[in-house]
Amino acid sequence: MKSDTQRVKGEALLEIRGLKIEGNSDGVWHPIVKGVDLTLKRGEVLGLIGESGAGKSTIGLAAMGFARPGCRIVDGTIMFDGIDLRAASEAEKRHLWGARIAYVAQSAAAAFNPAHRLIDQTVETAVRDGIRTRDQAVADSVDLYRRLQLPNPEHIGDRFPHQVSGGQLQRAMTAMAMSCRPDLIIFDEPTTALDVTTQVEVLAAMRNIVEQFHTAAIYITHDLAVVAQMADRIMVLRHGLEVEEAPTREMLKEPKQDYTKTLWAVRSLVKEESISDDVTLSVRNVDASYSGVVKVLDNVTVCLPRGRTVAVVGESGSGKSTLARAITGLLPPSKGEIQFNGKVLPKALKDRDKDTLRRIQMIYQSADTSLNPRQTIRDIIGRPLEFYHGVKGAARDRRVAELLDAIELDESYIDRLPTELSGGQKQRISIARALAAQPDIIICDEVTSALDQIVQEEILTLLMKLQKETNVSYLFITHDIATVRAISDEIVVMHQGKVVQQGPKTQVLNPPHPPYTELLLSSVPQMDPDWLTNLLADRARAKVKA
Amino acid sequence: MHPVLKTVLQRLGLGLLTLFVVSVLIFASLEMLPGGFAEAILGQGATPETVAAFNKQIGLDRPAAVRYVEWIWNILHGDFGYSYAGMGGSIKRSVSDLIAPRLYNTFFLAIMTAIVAVPLSLFLGIMAALYRNSWYDRTVNAVTLTTIATPEFFIAYLLMFFLAIKAKWFPTLSTVSESTTLLEHLWRAGLPAITLTLVIVAHMMRMTRAALINLLASPYMEMAQLKGVPRREAIVKHALPNAWAPIATVIAFNLAYLVVGVVVVEVVFVYPGIGQLMVDAVSSRDMPVVQACALIFAATYILLNLSADVVSIITNPRLLHPK
Numbered sequence: 001m002k003s004d005t006q007r008v009k010g011e012a013l014l015e016i017r018g019l020k021i022e023g024n025s026d027g028v029w030h031p032i033v034k035g036v037d038l039t040l041k042r043g044e045v046l047g048l049i050g051e052s053g054a055g056k057s058t059i060g061l062a063a064m065g066f067a068r069p070g071c072r073i074v075d076g077t078i079m080f081d082g083i084d085l086r087a088a089s090e091a092e093k094r095h096l097w098g099a100r101i102a103y104v105a106q107s108a109a110a111a112f113n114p115a116h117r118l119i120d121q122t123v124e125t126a127v128r129d130g131i132r133t134r135d136q137a138v139a140d141s142v143d144l145y146r147r148l149q150l151p152n153p154e155h156i157g158d159r160f161p162h163q164v165s166g167g168q169l170q171r172a173m174t175a176m177a178m179s180c181r182p183d184l185i186i187f188d189e190p191t192t193a194l195d196v197t198t199q200v201e202v203l204a205a206m207r208n209i210v211e212q213f214h215t216a217a218i219y220i221t222h223d224l225a226v227v228a229q230m231a232d233r234i235m236v237l238r239h240g241l242e243v244e245e246a247p248t249r250e251m252l253k254e255p256k257q258d259y260t261k262t263l264w265a266v267r268s269l270v271k272e273e274s275i276s277d278d279v280t281l282s283v284r285n286v287d288a289s290y291s292g293v294v295k296v297l298d299n300v301t302v303c304l305p306r307g308r309t310v311a312v313v314g315e316s317g318s319g320k321s322t323l324a325r326a327i328t329g330l331l332p333p334s335k336g337e338i339q340f341n342g343k344v345l346p347k348a349l350k351d352r353d354k355d356t357l358r359r360i361q362m363i364y365q366s367a368d369t370s371l372n373p374r375q376t377i378r379d380i381i382g383r384p385l386e387f388y389h390g391v392k393g394a395a396r397d398r399r400v401a402e403l404l405d406a407i408e409l410d411e412s413y414i415d416r417l418p419t420e421l422s423g424g425q426k427q428r429i430s431i432a433r434a435l436a437a438q439p440d441i442i443i444c445d446e447v448t449s450a451l452d453q454i455v456q457e458e459i460l461t462l463l464m465k466l467q468k469e470t471n472v473s474y475l476f477i478t479h480d481i482a483t484v485r486a487i488s489d490e491i492v493v494m495h496q497g498k499v500v501q502q503g504p505k506t507q508v509l510n511p512p513h514p515p516y517t518e519l520l521l522s523s524v525p526q527m528d529p530d531w532l533t534n535l536l537a538d539r540a541r542a543k544v545k546a
Numbered sequence: 547m548h549p550v551l552k553t554v555l556q557r558l559g560l561g562l563l564t565l566f567v568v569s570v571l572i573f574a575s576l577e578m579l580p581g582g583f584a585e586a587i588l589g590q591g592a593t594p595e596t597v598a599a600f601n602k603q604i605g606l607d608r609p610a611a612v613r614y615v616e617w618i619w620n621i622l623h624g625d626f627g628y629s630y631a632g633m634g635g636s637i638k639r640s641v642s643d644l645i646a647p648r649l650y651n652t653f654f655l656a657i658m659t660a661i662v663a664v665p666l667s668l669f670l671g672i673m674a675a676l677y678r679n680s681w682y683d684r685t686v687n688a689v690t691l692t693t694i695a696t697p698e699f700f701i702a703y704l705l706m707f708f709l710a711i712k713a714k715w716f717p718t719l720s721t722v723s724e725s726t727t728l729l730e731h732l733w734r735a736g737l738p739a740i741t742l743t744l745v746i747v748a749h750m751m752r753m754t755r756a757a758l759i760n761l762l763a764s765p766y767m768e769m770a771q772l773k774g775v776p777r778r779e780a781i782v783k784h785a786l787p788n789a790w791a792p793i794a795t796v797i798a799f800n801l802a803y804l805v806v807g808v809v810v811v812e813v814v815f816v817y818p819g820i821g822q823l824m825v826d827a828v829s830s831r832d833m834p835v836v837q838a839c840a841l842i843f844a845a846t847y848i849l850l851n852l853s854a855d856v857v858s859i860i861t862n863p864r865l866l867h868p869k
């Protein structure tokens with residue numbers, strides 16, 4: 001699907017000229033897309049990449065002639081195979097949607113209707129538009145499921161969306177998009193919500209099927225390494241404008257614009273590994289479960305040295321966040337013990353004294369939900385100062401100002417509300433709140449996962465600076481290997497509630513690996529357009545050998 | 547056992563328990579009412595001796611706990627006892643005979659109203675969600691709010707004046723007896739049914755509209771649109787199946803009202819329903835009848851709520867088809 005020589009490109013299928021889109025917030029219209037040109041040939045795959053707010057999803061939907069509620073297309077032309085989509089009536093567009101232009105949404109779990117079986121949703125458009133009879137459409141769907149390597153293709157369609165996994169749903173959605181053999185498919189961040197190990201299979205399945213049916217596609221993502229596997233050409237967007245556009249290999253080899261180069265940013269951030277035997281927290285043979293039946297943590301042993309960063313990696317459901325809940329006492333372990341500064345920690349939160357609580361702090365993934373939107377920054381950061389240290393009034397405000405300075409925010413933010421801040425600034429406030437307690441340990445649960453690359457780098461740099469200044473230890477939970485590489489001293493790999501591997505960063509990241517670590521590391525997309533092809537070939541060879 | 551069946555049985559058991567608690571409450575609260583059947587029937591001039599003799603005759607001199615156990619025991623055997631009225635005389639009237647025709651009339655009116663009102667509310671609600679904030683939506687909202695805010699007896703008299711007296715489409719009074727034919731019954735119950743429809747449509751229609759609008763912003767509705775599903779079809783096929791649970795709860799609530807709360811409408815149209823019977827029995831302290839009516843009302847509520855629960859379970863594939 002990606003190398004230009006393998007595929008014959010037809011005439012222009014989609015031509016967008018001077019596209020301008022506005023969005024409404026609080027009654028004011030402001031520009032989101034500020035004049036973008038785009039041409040897509042038949043059978044070609046174009047990658048749209050940029051940070052959040054770059055307008056890439058909005059452009060993707062506009063390519064269907066669709067604007068979300070609260071958005072409007074104000075200028076430009078959108079020509080799809082000779083049809084002017086801006087002038088087309090709703091009825092004409094409905095006729096195209098699903099049949100000739102299809103959409104694959106980011107979260108398949110949310111985009112599938114929970115009330116209907118997969119097969120009914122897959123064949124819906126083909127049957128309603130009279131493209132196929134129901135029997136033909138069902139037979140065709142089974143064929144598509146098989147091509148997309150879904151397990152049990154004859155019967156998986158009888159299942160409801162909640163009965164299959166996220167990766168399977170995303171492939172079923174691709175089958176749904178393919179069922180009318182559209183000329184164009186819009187993939188809107190289709191693998192962003194998936195684990196890296198699942199992502200590989202889904203990417204391969206999507207790439208194959210688009211290639212088999214010679215379908216043109218727009219592939220929207222924020223991940224350059226992913227788009228490199230999928231697209232023939234890449235267009236980089238920022239603030240609703242095109243930064244640059246080039247064939248994939250060219251773009252990867254020599255990006256022309258500075259902005260494009262900064263999209264690699266976090267990967268250039270590297271921390272020198274430093275090992276210490278001075279253990280502050282040690283988790284020993286801990287079991288934990290929510291229902292009492294299934295062990296979410298199974299005999300977990302982890303050590304956290306003072307003033308160092310231990311990264312905990314694994315896919316969703318591996319027990320990383322549960323480990324954090326067990327350490328903080330939110331979920332008392334059913335077996336094993338946790339030692340902290342040489343003493344055994346009481347298992348439950350309510351049995352711990354104030355000083356112990358102060359020494360272990362937590363930062364969450366979503367600052368939006370972990371900061372009270374009705375409290376000012378003064379109250380948010382001031383609260384732990386009062387609660388743990390009894391600092392009040394002017395002294396407290398002075399301390400809040402010092403903490404704001406430490407997280408590189410101006411003192412004037414003290415009376416603002418969280419809603420007035422950007423995502424990165426909010427996460428800084430979360431960090432300041434944790435620091436206010438003067439903890440020995442901060443547990444960071446996916447703290448950079450919701451942020452853009454550049455903001456991620458800033459937050460990680462800040463965390464490392466603070467560690468140098470205060471000698472705090474971080475237990476850094478993440479699913480992102482690039483982040484791990486950037487900040488950790490030691491790495492713990494978790495899978496299905498068990499610790500697969502634990503050791504210094506260089507040791508874990510370099511072979512020989514245990515099988516699961518190998519799978520996890522090899523699944524991380526690389527900035528090489530042949531990465532997926534080579535990986536699949538390697539895995540096929542390994543299978544044959546086995 | 548299928549988890550759904552298990553849940554239903556659990557709820558049913560819980561319903562029976564509730565019914566038992568309710569029966570205790572009914573019995574106890576009626577015990578606490580001042581005055582008794584004897585005082586009511588014998589008048590203010592009755593001497594304490596006559597009252598005592600009268601009470602002894604109908605068994606009211608025994609302790610309340612004994613009478614309660616006897617009452618419940620008999621009900622479990624299908625015997626609701628005898629009305630106090632006529633107890634001393636030669637014609638004893640069993641409560642079941644007294645209630646049966648009235649209950650039939652009440653259910654007749656309730657079902658007749660429900661057959662019109664439920665589909666009408668669903669239709670109006672779906673249309674209001676489809677044409678949200680349009681002229682149609684505003685009008686339907688305003689009209690239904692007006693009808694729910696107007697006292698039901700007032701609506702009843704208005705309808706009577708225009709549809710019965712002026713237009714002569716319906717009889718002014720809805721008296722029916724056992725000899726009334728089905729068609730005649732339908733015609734005579736017409737005005738009360740229209741009145742009740744006007745009273746209950748607003749609630750059900752607004753819940754349908756709200757439940758649907760709640761879902762319109764969900765990603766699968768956008769997906770349906772981008773699959774080329776027309777708006778109307780998307781609402782009926784994609785939103786409605788996910789909206790049944792709250793709608794069913796409100797429908798059950800209103801259907802229960804049709805059985806237990808329509809005494810005013812019955813009085814206005816002189817319709818011989820169970821509500822009137824109960825009010826009469828309360829004023830004459832005819833406790834066996836009051837108790838039986840109250841128990842029937844409680845059972846109606848419990849059964850209808852149970853059906854709403856069942857609807858929300860079977861329309862939720864996560865519960866009906868577990869992983």
